[in-house]
Amino acid sequence: MFAFLKNKKLCEVYAPADGRMILLEEVNDKVFSEKMMGDGVAFQFSGDTLYAPCEGKVSMIFPTKHAIGFLCDNGAEILLHIGCNTVELNGEGFTCLIEPGARVKAHDPIMKINAAWMKEQGIDLTTPLVITNSDAYLIHPFPNREVDKTMKVMEIIKK
Numbered sequence: 205m206f207a208f209l210k211n212k213k214l215c216e217v218y219a220p221a222d223g224r225m226i227l228l229e230e231v232n233d234k235v236f237s238e239k240m241m242g243d244g245v246a247f248q249f250s251g252d253t254l255y256a257p258c259e260g261k262v263s264m265i266f267p268t269k270h271a272i273g274f275l276c277d278n279g280a281e282i283l284l285h286i287g288c289n290t291v292e293l294n295g296e297g298f299t300c301l302i303e304p305g306a307r308v309k310a311h312d313p314i315m316k317i318n319a320a321w322m323k324e325q326g327i328d329l330t331t332p333l334v335i336t337n338s339d340a341y342l343i344h345p346f347p348n349r350e351v352d353k354t355m356k357v358m359e360i361i362k363k
Contacts (some may be wrong), residue, residue, distance in 0.1 A: 213278035223249030269298035307344035
């Protein structure tokens with residue numbers, strides 16, 4: 205039925221937390237809302253733990269811990285950017301649970317954050333998830349909705 209997908213590797217992307225998935229265009233940061241970093245979606249989440257959105261390798265963790273890169277098995281590069289302007293926190297409020305180079309499976313815990321403290325500081329915790337090499341992929345996000353960390357939110361297929 206889907207013979208055109210036979211030789212294409214699919215990357216399934218899951219919600220990194222419980223909360224609400226929103227359009228990338230709704231993020232209050234032009235770098236993401238105008239898709240300068242790539243196409244994707246964003247999350248307004250509850251709780252204090254974030255989870256791996258896909259199966260693959262942790263390609264990088266910013267020194268300020270506010271962003272984590274993943275390399276999916278099909279070559280798609282996913283950037284999970286935790287909150288807006290969180291780079292200015294210089295790592296405060298973040299506890300990383302993984303290391304660069306580690307293999308992860310979807311739903312593995314990757315980061316603890318002090319969400320209550322960040323909210324007290326006025327931090328917008330809207331979290332973009334973008335495919336930084338999206339030009340090379342067909343990206344199929346599912347509609348805006350309430351999500352939990354076990355829900356598939358997107359499929360990425362190499363063109």
